[in-house]
Amino acid sequence: MQLREKLRQIPLDLMASWAIAKKDMVIYYLRPNIIVSGILFPLFMFLAFAIGSIGGGSSQAPQGASEIAQLGALIPGLLAITVLFSASSIEPVSIPIERRMKTFDRLISAPMSLQALVFGESISGFLYSVGIALIPLAIGIIFFGNVIIAPFALAVALCLASLCFSSMGTLFAAYPTENVGEVMSMLNLVRFPLIFLSGVFIPLSSLPGWGQVIAYFSPLTYTSDLIRFGYGATSHLSPYVDTVALLAFIIAFQAFGNYLYRKFNE
Amino acid sequence: MPAPAIEADNLSKRYGQIQALNGVSFTIPEGEIFGYLGPNGAGKTTTIRILTGITQPTGGTARIFGHDIIAETIESRRHMGIVHETSNVYDDLTAWQNLIFTAELYHVPKAGRDGWAKELLETFDLLGRKDDLAHGFSKGMKRRLTLAMGLMNHPRLLFLDEPTSGLDVQSNLIIRRVIRGLADEGVTVFLTTHNIEEANLTCDRVAIIDHGRIAAVDSPERLKKTIQSVQSVEVGFDRLPDELRNGRCPFPSVNAMRKEGDKVRFFTDDPSVVIPAVIAYADREHLKVLSLTTYGPSLEDVFIRLTGLDAAGKEEGRGLSCS
Numbered sequence: 306m307q308l309r310e311k312l313r314q315i316p317l318d319l320m321a322s323w324a325i326a327k328k329d330m331v332i333y334y335l336r337p338n339i340i341v342s343g344i345l346f347p348l349f350m351f352l353a354f355a356i357g358s359i360g361g362g363s364s365q366a367p368q369g370a371s372e373i374a375q376l377g378a379l380i381p382g383l384l385a386i387t388v389l390f391s392a393s394s395i396e397p398v399s400i401p402i403e404r405r406m407k408t409f410d411r412l413i414s415a416p417m418s419l420q421a422l423v424f425g426e427s428i429s430g431f432l433y434s435v436g437i438a439l440i441p442l443a444i445g446i447i448f449f450g451n452v453i454i455a456p457f458a459l460a461v462a463l464c465l466a467s468l469c470f471s472s473m474g475t476l477f478a479a480y481p482t483e484n485v486g487e488v489m490s491m492l493n494l495v496r497f498p499l500i501f502l503s504g505v506f507i508p509l510s511s512l513p514g515w516g517q518v519i520a521y522f523s524p525l526t527y528t529s530d531l532i533r534f535g536y537g538a539t540s541h542l543s544p545y546v547d548t549v550a551l552l553a554f555i556i557a558f559q560a561f562g563n564y565l566y567r568k569f570n571e
Numbered sequence: 572m573p574a575p576a577i578e579a580d581n582l583s584k585r586y587g588q589i590q591a592l593n594g595v596s597f598t599i600p601e602g603e604i605f606g607y608l609g610p611n612g613a614g615k616t617t618t619i620r621i622l623t624g625i626t627q628p629t630g631g632t633a634r635i636f637g638h639d640i641i642a643e644t645i646e647s648r649r650h651m652g653i654v655h656e657t658s659n660v661y662d663d664l665t666a667w668q669n670l671i672f673t674a675e676l677y678h679v680p681k682a683g684r685d686g687w688a689k690e691l692l693e694t695f696d697l698l699g700r701k702d703d704l705a706h707g708f709s710k711g712m713k714r715r716l717t718l719a720m721g722l723m724n725h726p727r728l729l730f731l732d733e734p735t736s737g738l739d740v741q742s743n744l745i746i747r748r749v750i751r752g753l754a755d756e757g758v759t760v761f762l763t764t765h766n767i768e769e770a771n772l773t774c775d776r777v778a779i780i781d782h783g784r785i786a787a788v789d790s791p792e793r794l795k796k797t798i799q800s801v802q803s804v805e806v807g808f809d810r811l812p813d814e815l816r817n818g819r820c821p822f823p824s825v826n827a828m829r830k831e832g833d834k835v836r837f838f839t840d841d842p843s844v845v846i847p848a849v850i851a852y853a854d855r856e857h858l859k860v861l862s863l864t865t866y867g868p869s870l871e872d873v874f875i876r877l878t879g880l881d882a883a884g885k886e887e888g889r890g891l892s893c894s
Contacts, residue, residue, distance in 0.1 A: 515826055
């Protein structure tokens with residue numbers, strides 16, 4: 306394709322991506338399995354860690370100001386896993402369903418690039434995640450008195466992490482199956498360990514050496530770190546490093562996703 | 572001279588050890604209705620996937636209105652409408668939303684878009700259900716909506732994969748009427764179907780593909796002329812003599828015979844020889860001839876002859892050879 310043709314195609318691709326994203330919003334946002342995976346699951350994870358950290362395993366409920374503050378300190382972690390689970394939950398549900406219904410054939414035969422298809426699918430997860438992230442953000446501010454010190458950094462963290470994890474979800478959904486459970490199982494094999502190996506609820510410094518090495522290969526590490534920076538907490542890395550790392554993960558997931566969709570179409 | 576709608580040149584496709592397509596070539600001029608017939612697994616779907624840019628061939632080239640489908644996939648697709656074999660509408664969208672989503676994917680300008688969508692819904696008798704979710708539609712309605720979606724971008728070339736398979740009479744009639752209308756407007760139609768009679772009635776030319784190779788490409792009538800040996804004479808007697816009932820054919824000029832209900836069908840190269848022989852036989856055996864009809868070869872006969880597909884059905888019935 307000539308350069309001029311490629312440039313002419315960019316706005317058309319973006320329009321097609323947006324059409325795909327809008328379609329996903331209408332059809333999939335309120336699906337029960339997406340609500341469970343994207344909203345309820347992070348909430349229960351938070352509650353589990355909250356009870357564990359405050360109650361110390363006893364039946365004693367948090368009552369004093371210090372307990373409230375302790376819970377508030379868990380909010381950045383809750384925010385990180387909410388973004389992880391909500392952003393990566395749309396495409397692993399929508400794409401296998403579309404394969405089963407053969408509507409995916411419509412998308413792969415439309416006059417747009419494969420990048421536009423992968424990007425459009427990712428946008429729906431991105432927007433879903435940004436919307437859902439507002440819930441723990443509001444809970445933190447209203448109920449636990451969280452103060453956001455660097456709102457711009459927090460906004461960057463939420464946006465980049467949402468796009469990163471939605472791209473990850475789209476990447477996993479490239480696996481050529483019509484069964485949602487198969488994609489979700491593979492995805493959960495990655496998502497669950499990430500929670501424990503990315504400094505979300507367990508500080509990186511408390512991880513064993515091998516765990517700390519693995520943590521640097523996890524986009525959740527940089528998400529969690531940048532969110533903490535937004536809340537004014539001590540961050541492990543520079544916010545610039547976190548930002549660049551998340552951008553690199555987005556590019557890698559999109560590119561690898563493109564490759565896999567092309568390969569599996571054959 | 573305008574570029575043909577489709578130029579397939581020596582297309583091949585290999586999946587591992589399986590050679591799905593092997594040197595497939597054909598050219599379809601603009602405005603033609605082209606039938607693509609073949610048994611299951613012959614390579615029809617692979618051909619469509621290559622021509623629509625979903626799959627890349629392992630050999631050969633394909634051009635859509637002069638655009639190489641590999642190098643200029645998106646430009647090629649702009650001219651196409653694709654109606655897949657499955658009625659792949661979005662069940663959770665209304666008929667209207669399905670059409671508008673398609674329009675957005677194909678970059679149909681907003682000006683005139685709504686009017687065209689409404690016209691399509693009217694054509695396919697769906698306007699009254701415009702705001703209903705497709706989930707509640709019957710099979711025929713979904714098929715009509717699928718076809719409407721395929722026309723949303725005013726394609727110059729329409730791929731129709733089994734458009735009328737298993738549909739109710741109303742949907743069949745509407746879809747056939749639309750296909751005829753498209754031909755009148757100069758739209759090229761690439762039609763795959765198992766319904767050979769449909770291809771016979773609809774198509775300007777047909778290709779028969781078998782085991783990944785094109786066995787024949789021509790107009791239905793010319794293809795039929797290639798197998799004159801399957802002309803036949805169908806005779807109804809007032810009673811069926813034991814000789815015929817037991818499959819013993821008394822006529823040397825008959826190649827094969829088949830009992831069809833209360834009638835007998837004699838396959839021959841030359842019906843004019845068989846007819847007097849049948850009359851003479853009836854006189855000799857004191858039989859009354861209740862009916863006598865001659866048939867030319869059908870496109871189905873051509874298909875069976877070229878694909879050798881008659882193993883279970885046809886050959887069993889026709890297996891009373893007279894030679």
